[in-house]
Structures are given as structure tokens and as C-alpha cells.
Amino acid sequence: MTEITVRVDNKHYHDVKEAVLENINLSLRKDEIVAIVGPSGAGKSTLLNIIGELDTQFDGELTFGANGHEKTIGYMFQSPRLMPWLTVKDNIRLVLKKSDNADINALLKTVGLEGQGQLFPLQLSGGMQRRVALARAFVNHPSILLLDEPFVSLDKPTADRLRMQLLELWKNERPAVMYVTHDLREALSMADRILFLSTEPGTVILEQKITLPRPRTMEDQGVTDLYNELTNRFPDLLAGIV
């Protein structure tokens, strides 16, 4: 089932002449994780903002799902973006659609924050703050999950653990996921499909399906082989990415 179809003919910021995005046409289905890979400045976050309706100033069209079925969006930003004046629990409760607190405790348990709901974000480590943001993204059982380099600038073991937790949560209801990253290995370990974005103006220059079995890690032989194959076949294309 198609959750999102987006067509961006042209997107530029009002004070800049050059387009940030151009000729983009993509769709996202339920059950799949699509990674958007591209160098910094390729407009990856802009694309995600458009899909998340945070940015409506573009030429093109955004269509959600089949008729009549309700969409729910979960979002994770590059930084955790928690409200520092709200406790962990209240941060999650803040975005809750139906006031059902039972979910929050279960969710905190899944992300390994059991019993820490009363703490304030400033009392948590960076990794723990991301886990709260992860729980927040899942609390409404989203049909669409938008992730903007959610685990950037974390140490590798922490990032690995968070990716596992993300997949763990995703497995239950398998929402459509759009995962923005500049790390090809990360994309290969997470996604069913990778869309490569060019530098500005960003447009999709390559689409790669990944059929490697799950669960996989960034160190798996299959991931490494595919990584090498892609970097050999398209050295120019991926030069700016790694």
C-alpha cells in the first residue's frame, strides 16, 4: 500500500536563486524502509521537511495514502529536540494523540529507559535523549516515520544499539520509513531501498534495491560487499558521500 507519493519539480528558498531540489518523484510504501543518501547540502532534510509538511513552499505535489485512511506521522530530527522543561514521560505524552499512558511505559521499556520517565532531558546522556526521541516518534503508532539522520554524532556502539531498537520497534507495525543519512554503510544496513541524491540541486540519480536478509549490521559481509560494489561501480557518484 502506498503511503506517500511526492513530486518536487522545483524547490528553492525565497532569497536564493538556485534550486535546492529538482525533478524528484518518489513514493513510499508500507512495510519498507527507504534510505535517502546524499552529500551534505543535497537537500535531504529539505526533502524530509516537504514530506513531513513542515515546508509547504515548493512546486510539486504531495499525496498521502489511499483515500480515507488516516495518516499518522512520527518524526525524528538530527538533534533530539526534547522540551527541556518536560520530563521524559511528559515529552512523549506531549505528542500523544489519544491519552493512553499505558503505551508510554511499554515504549520506555523497549528503548531501555524503564523507570526513568520522571527525569528531565538535561539529566540524560545524548544517547538516552535520542532514545526518548525514538520513543516519541513511535508513540502514536505512525503509518509514516520520517528520520533525519537520527543517530548522527553518537559514538558507534550507541548508534548501533539505537538502530537495533529502531528496527525492533519498526517490526511490530512496519510503517513506511524514510531514513535520511549521509552514511552509505548505515543506509545499507537499514534500508530495503536506497535513493541517492546528487549535490545541489538535489535529484535522485540512482535507486538501489537491497535484498540482504535482516537483521544485518554495518559489518556484515553482505553489506561490505554491496558497499564495495557500489563504490566501485559509481566512484564519482558516491565520492562526496562516504
Added chain:
Amino acid sequence: MTATKSGSWTRTVSLIAFMLLWQLAAMAVNDAILPSPVVVFKNLWIHLTKHDLLLHLGITLYRVAVAFIIAMAVGTLIGLLMGQWRGVDATLDSLLVLALNIPALVTIILCYIWFGLTEVAAILAVAINKIPTVVVTIREGARAVDRELLQVAQAFRLKPLKTLRQIYLPQLYPYLMASARSGLALIWKIVLVVELLGRSNGVGFQLGTFFQFFDIVGILVYTIAFASIILVIEAVLMRPLDRYISRWRT
């Protein structure tokens, strides 16, 4: 908890030290021009029990409260608008600078001339004096509101009222607190001037009378009485509120 306890201990000690210093200075000067705290507190009791100290205090407090509420409400509204929209800011900015620099005395005199020696004129004059400083502080607060956090509200489709109450306003609390605390101090000073110039009751009016009779003890009695009330408001209202609002800061 220990931090606040030792904090209140330090406050008490510094108050006592001030009293001692005053007592010593009075003993050294040994003249009616500087009455000792013992004399002042003795008279404070007499004014409380035998004269109208409470009445005048009550009237002044009432004026302070009304002027405070008006100044905070109007100042916050204008400050938010100016901080939020550049057009509003550009339109009102030079007026704001003007308002900040008009002497309190001018506003008071003009209000009395234009609106008569009335309660409304008195309170209006006080409020007008405070509004510009509230505007400046709140405008700063509105400008400092984190757009990234507001984007979270947008991403999760929060209702406007929820966004306002849980994301926007909490970011303004420190600024509201700051202007409330400095506002209280400023407003009661101006209220006294207003009472001195055009009212026939209140602390300011009484101070004027004491001045005419050169009653230094009376002046100090009223000063101490009112300052204590402000101290109490700070201690039981402002500081706990401030602590509660910033409890998330570790």
C-alpha cells in the same frame, strides 16, 4: 534542598548584619537625624496599633497590584507582537525608545493634568511607566523562542493551544519572571511618587506628610513596613515560583 536552606540562612544573616550596622551607625551619630532600628521598630508597633499604617499600606498595595497587572498584561502582549513580527517591531520600535526615556515624573504630571487627580490617572501613570520595560524584556524572550522546538509541534501536528501552553510559553517563563520581579520593585517606587503628588492616602502621601513635619522616624517606619512586604512577596511567591519553573535546570 540543602542549597535553598543555606541560601535562606545567608539571607537572614545579611539582614541581621545590616540591622547591626545601622544600630552602630545610629549610636555613633547619636542624633535625631538617624534614629536607631530599635526606635524605628518601637514606632512601627505604635503606627500599626494606634495609627492608620495598615490602611495606607493596603491602599498602596492595591495600587501596586492593579498597576502591576495592567503593565504586565499590556507589556507582554506588545512585547510578544514585536518579538514575533518584524513589521510590528519596526513600527513600534522608535515609540518604545521614546517611552523608555520619558521621565516617570513627566508621565505622572501629564496624567494628572489630563485626567484629573483621580485613582485612574494615578494607576495609569504607574502602568505607563512600567510597560516599556516589560515590552523590552518580553520582546527579547519572544525572539529567543527556539524555532526547532516549534517545528516538533508542527511535525507531530499538535493543536495550537497545546503548542502555546507547552512549548511556547515555557520558553517565555524566565523572561516573564525577570520582568515581574524587577517590575514589582519599580512599580512600588513610582506608586509612592504618584501618591505624593496627587493622592490623599497611601504610603507616598504619608511620607509627604512626615517630610513636612520632619518626622524621620515616621518615614523609616513606613519604608520598613513596605519593604518588608515586598521581601515577603519575594520569599513566599516569586522565589518559589522561580524555583518551580526552572526545576528542570540541573
